[in-house]
Amino acid sequence: MTKDKFKAALKSFGLPRLIIAGFLLLLLIMAPFVGADLPTQISNIINRFSWNGILVLAMVPMVHSGCGLNFGLPLGIISGLLGATLSIEFGFTGPLSFLAAVVIATPFALILGALYGWLLNKIKGGEMMIATYVGFSSVSLMCMMWLILPYHSPNMVWGLSGKGLRTTISLEGYYIGALAKIGQINIGAISIPTGTLLFFALLAFAIWAFLHTKTGTAMTAVGSNPAFARAAGINVDKIRMLSVIMSTWLAAIGILVYEQGFGFIQLYMAPFYMALPAVSAILIGGASVNKATIMNVIVGTILFQGIVTMTPTVMNNMIHMDMSEVIRIIASMGMILFALTRKTEAAK
Amino acid sequence: MNKNTNKKASPNLFNLVQRFSVPLMFILICAVCIPLSGLSANMLINEIVTRMGRNAFLILSLLIPIMAGMGLNFGMTLGAMAAEIALIFVSDWQIVGIPGMVLAAFISIPISVLLGIFCGKILNEAKGREMITSYIMSFFINGIYQLVVLYLMGSVIPIKHGSIKLPRGYGIRNTVSLLSMRQKLDNLLAIQVAGVKIPVLTFIIIALLCLFIVWFSKTKLGQDMRAVGQDMEVARDAGINVERTRIISIVMSTVLAGFGMIIYLQNMGNIATYSAHSQIGMFCIAALLVGGASVDRASIGNVFLGVILFHTMFIVAPKAGAAITGDSMIGEYFRVFVSYAVITLALVMYETNKRRAKSAAGQQLQAAQDAEEAAGKEKA
Numbered sequence: 236m237t238k239d240k241f242k243a244a245l246k247s248f249g250l251p252r253l254i255i256a257g258f259l260l261l262l263l264i265m266a267p268f269v270g271a272d273l274p275t276q277i278s279n280i281i282n283r284f285s286w287n288g289i290l291v292l293a294m295v296p297m298v299h300s301g302c303g304l305n306f307g308l309p310l311g312i313i314s315g316l317l318g319a320t321l322s323i324e325f326g327f328t329g330p331l332s333f334l335a336a337v338v339i340a341t342p343f344a345l346i347l348g349a350l351y352g353w354l355l356n357k358i359k360g361g362e363m364m365i366a367t368y369v370g371f372s373s374v375s376l377m378c379m380m381w382l383i384l385p386y387h388s389p390n391m392v393w394g395l396s397g398k399g400l401r402t403t404i405s406l407e408g409y410y411i412g413a414l415a416k417i418g419q420i421n422i423g424a425i426s427i428p429t430g431t432l433l434f435f436a437l438l439a440f441a442i443w444a445f446l447h448t449k450t451g452t453a454m455t456a457v458g459s460n461p462a463f464a465r466a467a468g469i470n471v472d473k474i475r476m477l478s479v480i481m482s483t484w485l486a487a488i489g490i491l492v493y494e495q496g497f498g499f500i501q502l503y504m505a506p507f508y509m510a511l512p513a514v515s516a517i518l519i520g521g522a523s524v525n526k527a528t529i530m531n532v533i534v535g536t537i538l539f540q541g542i543v544t545m546t547p548t549v550m551n552n553m554i555h556m557d558m559s560e561v562i563r564i565i566a567s568m569g570m571i572l573f574a575l576t577r578k579t580e581a582a583k
Numbered sequence: 584m585n586k587n588t589n590k591k592a593s594p595n596l597f598n599l600v601q602r603f604s605v606p607l608m609f610i611l612i613c614a615v616c617i618p619l620s621g622l623s624a625n626m627l628i629n630e631i632v633t634r635m636g637r638n639a640f641l642i643l644s645l646l647i648p649i650m651a652g653m654g655l656n657f658g659m660t661l662g663a664m665a666a667e668i669a670l671i672f673v674s675d676w677q678i679v680g681i682p683g684m685v686l687a688a689f690i691s692i693p694i695s696v697l698l699g700i701f702c703g704k705i706l707n708e709a710k711g712r713e714m715i716t717s718y719i720m721s722f723f724i725n726g727i728y729q730l731v732v733l734y735l736m737g738s739v740i741p742i743k744h745g746s747i748k749l750p751r752g753y754g755i756r757n758t759v760s761l762l763s764m765r766q767k768l769d770n771l772l773a774i775q776v777a778g779v780k781i782p783v784l785t786f787i788i789i790a791l792l793c794l795f796i797v798w799f800s801k802t803k804l805g806q807d808m809r810a811v812g813q814d815m816e817v818a819r820d821a822g823i824n825v826e827r828t829r830i831i832s833i834v835m836s837t838v839l840a841g842f843g844m845i846i847y848l849q850n851m852g853n854i855a856t857y858s859a860h861s862q863i864g865m866f867c868i869a870a871l872l873v874g875g876a877s878v879d880r881a882s883i884g885n886v887f888l889g890v891i892l893f894h895t896m897f898i899v900a901p902k903a904g905a906a907i908t909g910d911s912m913i914g915e916y917f918r919v920f921v922s923y924a925v926i927t928l929a930l931v932m933y934e935t936n937k938r939r940a941k942s943a944a945g946q947q948l949q950a951a952q953d954a955e956e957a958a959g960k961e962k963a
Contacts, residue, residue, distance in 0.1 A: 306715070357931070357935055358930075358934035358935060360937075361937075364718070365927065365934065378920070379916045383908070399910070561726055561730045565723065569723055571719045572705060572716065572723055
């Protein structure tokens with residue numbers, strides 16, 4: 236009987252997930268033998284987790300309401316970028332500019348999220364494909380806007396022509412490490428960005444708590460059975476709209492947190508493919524197209540970022556061949572493919 | 584039900600405008616941008632003819648999966664990758680000109696078929712979300728392609744010539760020159776009409792493919808595909824092997840996309856090893872949609888109208904953008920934006936129409952049921 240249970244657990248865990256977790260474990264075991272510096276690696280994983288956690292968390296509300304994986308993440312990222320650039324343009328400096336960026340990004344995220352949610356309500360059943368292209372269109376539209384919009388801050392525009400934003404903007408003097416430096420702990424080579432982790436924990440807890448409120452339960456109901464939810468008197472479209480707005484806002488905050496860790500704002504085509512790592516991270520963590528928990532987010536981000544940081548060093552030290560990029564593509568895309576082929580209730 | 588919707592749609596001008604809104608919008612964009620760009624008519628026509636020869640075959644490869652109701656085949660990239668691998672081999676063996684291209688086409692077939700079967704099998708597991716799955720599939724196979732071309736070629740798979748290998752001894756360079764094949768197909772039988780070079784042979788091949796598609800849609804298999812595209816359950820009840828038919832449609836599309844990619848690359852004259860295929864799917868699909876196709880309906884006419892309109896926009900947008908704003912990058916970004924926006928718009932229109940048709944069918948059923956009930960009550 237225990238064997239059956241084990242088998243069932245294995246089945247629900249999924250073979251690709253097992254392979255990826257095993258692969259990471261193998262990398263961690265091998266790291267000391269091939270001469271990779273383990274503490275630095277672990278420190279990297281923790282830091283990268285803190286940068287990316289909220290972007291992955293942004294998947295949760297939409298998955299819960301049955302809108303599928305949020306391939307339209309770039310839309311939220313655009314709102315975050317608007318907040319970031321406007322905060323600098325308005326002359327905020329230091330950690331305060333982070334707060335200003337969050338405040339400015341919020342209305343953009345709410346408006347764009349509402350439009351996006353309205354669109355997704357019109358096309359129930361085809362969300363994921365259209366979300367992908369909404370993301371792409373918005374990124375390429377903004378490529379034009381970054382050139383046209385009247386930004387003037389000398390730290391952001393091209394030096395020569397004096398207009399048009401640069402592709403990469405340094406956050407030195409602005410909100411670099413705004414969260415990470417709060418209560419940062421350094422033990423040898425390991426540095427823990429306590430502030431960022433706490434901020435992630437706060438948002439993750441807020442989402443968890445929200446999903447247990449009346450509205451949150453309604454959201455889960457809409458996702459698992461829309462017909463039943465409608466019969467129970469839930470306004471399905473409104474709940475779906477709310478979930479999309481939440482996802483978009485989280486993506487906006489997520490990119491700001493990412494930037495404060497990374498130290499740069501990346502504009503133009505940079506947000507283009509940002510949805511895919513986040514999507515595959517939550518799937519690696521055990522989520523499916525219509526089911527995702529906070530635990531999936533945490534586990535998935537650690538596993539995904541673990542592979543991203545570990546493979547280059549271990550591979551390089553072992554066979555002097557940097558195949559990490561290829562492995563990352565195959566593993567993450569394979570994971571998304573696997574999730575898309577699972578028979579789920581989402582096909583309605 | 585189908586007849587009914589047709590009847591409703593036919594006399595309505597508004598519906599007609601809505602159906603052709605994308606081509607109309609493009610005609611408008613082109614009409615504004617052409618004078619602004621300052622390109623001469625001769626040059627413009629020359630460019631369009633070249634691009635038609637280069638792209639039409641690739642775009643035609645999208646038609647068969649649409650026939651089978653599998654939507655826009657983003658997995659056509661798979662065929663493009665197969666063709667690139669074949670061309671890398673052929674240029675390593677130094678087989679030049681037309682024979683080299685024919686050989687590459689033959690080598691690409693087994694690779695395309697294998698990839699197509701794999702893709703078709705996965706898509707059968709993901710019915711109802713074929714497009715997003717084929718889209719992710721193109722990324723996944725791109726990873727495998729990179730593994731093969733960047734690491735295995737030269738180390739495991741024998742590649743002799745240093746000119747196409749990376750200096751480190753394995754892996755293929757970022758660009759592989761196809762100088763020996765460059766426009767060999769286009770120049771054979773080419774004629775000049777009023778200063779416009781017309782690659783006759785390429786157009787003959789494209790015309791043959793069009794004839795093949797017309798013929799194919801009338802065969803038993805073609806009819807089966809249509810039936811599967813209309814309704815999978817009904818097709819299954821009629822004794823059609825739905826899964827097999829769908830896989831065949833994807834395999835055919837992949838193989839044709841491979842041939843199309845060879846034509847495309849011989850025109851370009853070199854292979855951008857790691858990026859040539861990545862945009863192909865997006866541009867071909869955008870061009871087809873610009874020609875007035877939708878996710879579930881596309882014809883050969885859509886392909887040619889689409890190539891002309893889309894590529895006119897593509898040629899004139901940077902110049903027109905520079906003329907208006909003084910910055911050529913804006914035009915570059917504008918054409919990328921338009922490509923994506925067109926696909927988004929077409930997908931949204933398809934999904935809303937599908938929902939509308941569904942709810943109309945539901946209402947009809949409800950009305951019929953009510954009538955029946957009323958009749959039943961009267962009897963009682």
